[in-house]
């Protein structure tokens with residue numbers, strides 16, 4: 001009989017609540033013969049306050065023993081900015097070499113968008129996850145004085161760019177429209193930008209059926225709001241991907257619906273799935289959090305592990321649930337129940 | 346009698362056409378006793394193709410002799426990406442220490458916005474113009490090989506951040522809502538981000554009437570489309586400002602309306618005013634370019650030189666012209682004529 005060894009990091013704020021619904025739906029969708037073995041990890045603000053630890057080595061080692069990780073949300077106003085982000089979330093992405101940060105964006109029927117005219121939106125951003133300005137490479141001199149100098153270094157390697165660009169071509173090639181857009185800022189960030197563009201063009205020769213396009217990041221934000229239907233697959237750097245996927249979430253109905261996967265396609269380390277939203281401490285414990293983004297993240301998780309049919313069932317359940325939504329407010333648990341019922345039925 | 350010595354760099358594509366309208370409106374709005382002395386500089390793609398030069402020292406020196414610079418647009422597909430941007434546009438911003446890149450965003454009545462519900466939008470972005478990832482500090486090793494490593498270094502100084510933050514507080518303090526939002530990414534870019542935040546907080550103590558706020562750049566893009574009315578003045582780094590102001594232009598009716606000033610508030614060097622849009626080679630010479638962004642840039646120019654009443658007249662003329670616009674297409678020249686008539690009348 002098959003099994004999925006799943007590490008669960010509920011994290012902070014609404015993390016606990018939304019992860020519970022994700023697990024509920026996972027349990028409901030999986031065939032009887034698949035055993036879901038979960039192990040919970042107590043990481044995040046509480047742990048840091050109690051012990052000063054963000055991600056001890058022993059836990060990092062233990063996490064490796066799993067097939068995948070489901071993460072809720074990390075961060076709390078009581079913890080200085082950067083500590084949990086870099087000490088836990090980014091540490092996991094880097095330690096497990098999650099070089100494909102996959103973020104699909106789809107405007108479902110019957111959901112609110114701030115855009116007039118409800119354009120058709122159905123694209124996926126392949127965000128590089130292990131390089132760029134996220135490497136923690138920087139420092140400051142004469143810190144806190146009027147003579148302070150602070151640097152942040154964006155590190156980019158041909159090795160790192162080539163593998164994520166190739167992954168994006170594969171995804172574009174597998175989609176009906178077969179279109180791939182590179183987003184960078186190669187008129188200013190010429191060294192990194194030209195390397196990205198050169199590799200993008202070179203790998204493209206192996207995918208003659210994929211139509212390609214290049215946009216500067218500033219121009220890309222314009223098209224996200226004026227012409228989002230032009231995008232199919234987007235590949236971009238770590239920081240530009242961070243910015244663009246929040247904007248993408250906003251135009252497709254909000255971060256309550258945006259799923260993501262931090263993927264190591266080689267399988268050398270467990271991949272990690274998480275909603276794009278944060279810990280939303282202002283609504284934690286109120287039952288107001290929408291668990292849909294987490295549930296959609298479990299679909300990405302299942303697809304990564306080869307459970308394609310089950311992943312599709314979850315996505316169909318979400319689409320059906322959104323189509324049936326009316327103004328009646330539902331709690332986090334009620335939305336989870338509704339989705340669990342749909343995937344089981 | 347007074348005079349304005351104005352350097353004019355029409356540049357590429359539609360640059361020539363829109364600058365002609367800007368000059369037309371400037372001529373019409375200035376009092377009889379103010380002499381407008383213009384000197385045109387042939388810089389841009391044509392010059393580069395002909396001579397290989399982007400901005401020779403002699404011309405840089407000569408530009409210093411002016412009170413201000415009016416620039417149309419720079420860039421052409423025939424020139425490799427980065428050459429004119431870095432060799433001309435950024436060179437001017439850096440050589441003339443344009444540390445305040447001022448970009449107002451306003452949703453005028455009767456203009457198209459991609460946002461449903463037409464929110465009230467009236468904010469100004471104070472983008473740092475001389476530091477950050479724009480310093481050209483980076484390089485590449487083993488270029489063009491599978492072992493290439495490329496870096497881009499964001500350089501930030503307390504000196505550079507303090508002066509632009511102070512300028513932004515001054516602007517916020519002078520506006521009715523007195524609200525200033527710092528945008529950065531200090532949970533990841535901790536060195537530069539923490540320095541920005543510390544200086545932002547410290548300078549804020551001198552402006553007790555200004556309400557302050559901090560947003561990560563990814564979250565800021567969400568609010569630009571879901572709640573743009575929350576912004577009054579925004580201060581941010583060079584790259585985040587580049588991205589946010591294109592998005593701001595998109596939600597306020599497009600880059601046909603977005604004006605900007607590259608300002609050296611000390612007056613040590615001439616400030617430079619330009620539309621946010623590019624050279625749009627696809628419509629160059631067709632008369633389809635909207636000169637409004639350039640005309641609004643001349644209003645920023647006049648205000649910088651102390652001609653406040655004339656600047657206000659231009660802004661009122663643009664508002665009135667937009668309010669009166671119907672579906673009838675007008676050429677670049679016709680829009681310029683209409684605006685010139687309004688400011689004179």
Ligand SMILES: CC(C)[C@H](C(=O)O)[C@@H](O)C(=O)O
Pocket residue numbers: 085086089090242276532533563
């Ligand atoms: C919390 C933060 C470090 C993170 C990022 O910048 O990657 C988040 O914004 C995201 O997009 O997952």
Ligand SMILES: CC(C)[C@H](C(=O)O)[C@@H](O)C(=O)O
Pocket residue numbers: 187188218430431434435587621
């Ligand atoms: C052309 C380019 C170098 C420039 C920039 O990135 O600053 C432009 O996008 C702008 O916003 O003025």
